Amino acid sequence: MHLIQMKKRLFFTLSIIGLIVVFLTQCMDFRKAAPANEKTFAGAATCRTCHQQISDSYLQNPHQQTTHSIGIQTLGTPTPDTYSFNDHLQVKIEKQGDAMYQVAYMDGKQTTTRRIDISIGSGEKAITYGTWEGNQLKQLPLSYFKQIKGWANSPGFPQHTAYFGRIIDARCLECHSSFVDRKIIQDDPLKVKEELVSGSLVYGIDCERCHGPAGKHVEFHLDHPQEKAAKYIALYQTLTKKQKMDACAVCHGGNDMEILKSVFAFKPGDDLRSYYTNASGNTAKKAPDVHGNQSDMLAESKCFIQSKTMDCTNCHQTHENLKGNLTSYSKRCISCHATIKHTAITLKNAVVKTNCIDCHMPKQSSGVISFQQAGKTGTSAYQLRTHKIGIYH
Ligand code: HEC
Ligand code: HEC
Ligand code: HEC
Ligand code: HEC
Ligand code: HEC
Ligand code: HEC
Ligand code: HEC
Structure with missing residues (x-):
């Protein structure tokens, strides 16, 4: 490659890196933003800086594990992978492309296929699964039960059909996650519909779910490292x-x-x-x-x-x-x-x-x-x- 071209390219690359560095330092030093108040969340990652031992042991706690985003790695290859409703109807857990699915078969023919996007439950007793359909989260027909070490029909689901229609509302997530944003939509005067903002879901129950927003606590203790008594918490x-x-x-x-x-x-x-x-x-x-x-x-x-x-x-x-x-x-x-x-x-x-x-x-x-x-x-x-x-x- 020509030397001038290389220099130009190098200069361009360095400028981009420079811009990124400036941008990141401004983002990371959140203290430069508006001062924290009693309602500001700091995020669980920040607690670790000063509460390392608690943060590490908490990773093993079922509260932390109670909701997950699901990928192939997280679900593994469960066996047996099939639940039979009757001689004609089966639901299988299947890997397709780079995701896991629950697939219904009627007399061997594929009828409904839904991706497994999230899990609810750490698996102490059971895990149930959800799939995003636009801004709604739907519960999948098969859940995992530790007691039988296998798959069974989700609790309260119809006995003879593979049901894909039950909505997982924000209420489930109020107890099983740290946050999800929702919108109430009223298209007709008699019916309200709830939509979850999928990207807003904070998985697991994090520190601030039990201790309350700790933004001001973190800000104060970062500024006063000599202070040994807890403030603003x-x-x-x-x-x-x-x-x-x-x-x-x-x-x-x-x-x-x-x-x-x-x-x-x-x-x-x-x-x-x-x-x-x-x-x-x-x-x-x-x-x-x-x-x-x-x-x-x-x-x-x-x-x-x-x-x-x-x-x-x-x-x-x-x-x-x-x-x-x-x-x-x-x-x-x-x-x-x-x-x-x-x-x-x-x-x-x-x-x-x-x-x-x-x-x-x-x-x-x-x-x-x-x-x-x-x-x-x-x-x-x-x-x-x-x-x-x-x-x-
Ligand atoms: C810059 C350091 C620092 C950071 C970051 C920090 N804390 Fe603290 N925290 C302290 C100090 C210092 C204490 C008082 C000594 C102690 O109890 O460990 C304390 C105490 C606490 C206490 C005990 C209150 C009591 O009952 O005595 C809680 C709860 C707490 N912090 C929660 C959090 C949470 C949640 C986060 C993350 C959002 C967090 N802290 C991040 C420094 C920090
Ligand atoms: C934000 C909701 C929420 C709060 C607050 C909460 N829990 Fe839980 N807790 C759960 C959920 C959900 C589970 C089931 C977790 C799983 O296995 O998926 C659970 C499971 C448990 C378990 C069984 C698992 C284990 O660790 O042995 C215990 C015990 C428990 N909680 C105690 C408490 C105590 C004590 C408090 C108050 C200090 C508390 N929880 C606060 C939601 C909560
Ligand atoms: C006197 C002791 C005691 C108190 C107080 C107590 N628990 Fe428990 N809890 C236990 C024991 C023991 C277990 C069984 C643990 C096991 O099997 O590993 C348990 C299990 C649990 C479980 C798991 C349920 C299960 O069947 O596995 C949850 C959830 C829980 N406790 C929540 C709470 C909450 C919330 C409170 C306060 C309202 C509370 N516990 C108060 C002793 C206690
Ligand atoms: C904070 C203290 C405390 C703890 C912890 C505690 N208890 Fe008790 N318990 C009491 C008191 C007080 C009474 C009522 C007076 C009495 O019977 O001794 C009582 C009563 C009882 C009784 C009699 C109940 C009845 O209906 O007659 C039993 C059984 C019992 N406790 C078992 C347990 C067991 C098992 C645990 C642990 C899982 C436990 N306790 C933990 C304080 C406690
Ligand atoms: C009021 C709070 C609350 C709500 C709402 C709630 N759960 Fe739970 N859930 C719990 C608690 C607490 C436990 C664990 C202890 C128990 O079973 O008593 C639990 C346990 C579970 C478990 C078993 C977890 C395990 O690891 O064994 C699953 C699966 C589950 N819930 C799914 C759901 C779904 C799906 C919804 C919505 C339809 C829902 N929950 C709504 C509090 C709640
Ligand atoms: C094999 C079952 C069994 C075990 C294990 C057991 N208990 Fe009991 N407990 C009983 C029965 C039954 C009674 C009623 C009195 C009787 O028949 O002995 C009782 C009565 C009690 C009482 C009420 C009497 C009193 O002294 O006030 C307490 C408190 C108590 N148990 C606590 C405990 C504690 C704490 C433990 C564990 C160290 C324990 N028990 C282990 C079965 C058991
Ligand atoms: C399920 C609720 C719950 C969650 C989640 C939780 N805590 Fe706590 N935390 C408590 C309770 C309850 C106490 C008081 C314990 C006691 O008095 O025995 C406490 C006490 C503390 C303390 C002071 C006492 C000590 O042991 O040093 C600190 C610091 C703390 N928590 C930090 C954290 C951090 C950091 C996280 C996240 C990694 C976290 N907590 C997650 C419920 C929770």
Whole structure:
């Protein structure tokens, strides 16, 4: 290549790089933008700078994993990959091109094909999938259930057809993600339609979903690295028992509540009753179900009623994954129950000193959710730990 041409090209390349550098430094130094206020979000990536250990362990927590964008790598090759509704109708999980799909076959002929775009559920018990159709998210017919290590018809879906029509609304994502923007569209006076802005979805439950917007906190501590006391962030230890409960009950207080305003705005210290009409304490509320309502279940137990200090954090450390470690959970029980009046029969049980959970918080079937397995007529139970701690015989 001619020398002048090369120089020109080099000059051009360098100028572009220069421009990019100037542009990026301005973007990255967000402090040059308008000063942060109590409503500014900083983004989970910024927390890591100062809270590295918590940020690392939180990556393993099911809250963080509860929604994902799906690609071939993330879904892998699940086996078996087919669910049979009957002898004629099957739905298959298939790789086509560079994406994964749920494909319905009627007597061997492909009828409906939908790309798997997002997953809901970390897989503790189940994962269900969504596909974008314009600005609507639709739930796919097959969900994955850990209990059977395989695919089954999505909960509540029709038994004999592969249904592709159920809408996943912003409400699901209020409990299963950090943010999604939505538009309410009213084409006809009697009908309103909700549209989600697909690019706005922030996957997983991030730090600021539980701690509230932390923009000002981050700004302050970046400017005052010598300051060791937390500023401009809710201090959990100063919250009342009800405020602590509400901070979890916003998502663990039942799925039957009527919303007054979007709970994406909820921050620690807020009163749940300004978000839901029938939040806890209202007698019109239905009997709590083990699925999704740990808050009301716990509120019915003697431990909770008779101790001033009990809330979810007595037993749960939400930055870690303690799943399945019943010995560690049992230590929390013993911290309040140093001496227990067990009868001789109970004391014969080998695990009576190390596993309080299976006897006092047994797994129970949800009354609101169950699922359909291939080739079975009835539905299978969806089991969860009851949070009504008590004596079960
Ligand atoms: C520039 C450093 C810095 C950054 C970035 C930062 N924090 Fe902090 N944060 C602190 C310091 C310092 C404390 C007080 C010492 C401690 O508790 O670790 C604190 C404490 C906290 C506390 C404890 C409050 C309490 O109850 O005592 C929370 C919660 C918190 N930060 C959340 C966040 C979140 C969420 C982010 C990201 C959006 C974040 N922080 C980013 C410096 C920072
Ligand atoms: C923004 C909604 C939201 C908030 C707030 C929330 N959770 Fe959750 N939580 C969820 C969802 C959704 C799941 C199911 C995650 C999955 O497995 O997909 C979950 C799962 C859990 C689990 C089971 C998984 C595990 O870690 O063992 C525990 C325990 C839990 N939450 C405790 C809490 C506690 C305690 C609080 C309050 C400090 C809280 N959650 C606040 C939505 C929330
Ligand atoms: C599901 C809700 C939830 C999420 C998500 C969450 N936290 Fe927390 N965090 C809490 C609760 C509850 C406490 C108070 C714990 C206690 O008192 O035992 C807390 C305490 C803290 C503290 C102060 C106490 C300590 O252990 O140092 C810091 C700092 C903190 N969180 C940072 C973060 C960061 C950073 C993230 C994201 C990586 C995050 N949190 C995600 C619920 C949450
Ligand atoms: C009020 C909050 C809330 C709403 C709304 C909600 N969920 Fe959940 N969901 C939870 C909680 C909490 C859990 C985990 C604990 C449980 O099952 O009690 C959960 C569990 C799940 C699981 C199993 C997760 C796992 O890892 O085992 C799936 C799948 C799921 N939800 C899908 C959905 C879908 C789809 C919608 C909308 C139709 C929805 N959820 C609406 C709070 C909610
Ligand atoms: C914050 C303290 C605290 C913690 C933690 C705690 N409890 Fe309790 N529990 C109490 C109090 C107070 C009572 C009521 C007085 C009594 O019976 O000792 C109680 C009562 C009970 C009862 C009697 C219930 C009845 O209906 O008669 C059982 C059983 C029990 N707890 C088991 C447990 C188990 C199992 C755990 C751990 C999963 C646990 N507790 C954790 C404070 C606690
Ligand atoms: C094999 C099942 C079993 C195990 C394991 C078990 N319990 Fe119990 N627990 C019972 C039964 C049954 C009773 C009622 C009294 C009886 O029959 O012994 C009871 C009664 C209690 C009571 C009420 C009596 C009192 O002292 O106030 C408490 C509290 C209690 N258990 C706590 C615990 C704790 C904490 C653990 C774990 C260290 C535990 N239990 C392990 C079955 C069990
Ligand atoms: C006395 C201890 C204790 C308290 C208080 C407590 N939990 Fe739990 N929780 C447990 C134990 C034990 C498990 C079972 C853990 C396991 O199987 O790995 C559990 C499981 C869960 C699960 C998973 C459900 C399942 O069936 O796997 C969720 C969600 C949860 N807790 C949320 C909460 C919330 C929200 C609060 C406050 C309203 C709370 N818990 C209070 C002990 C407690």
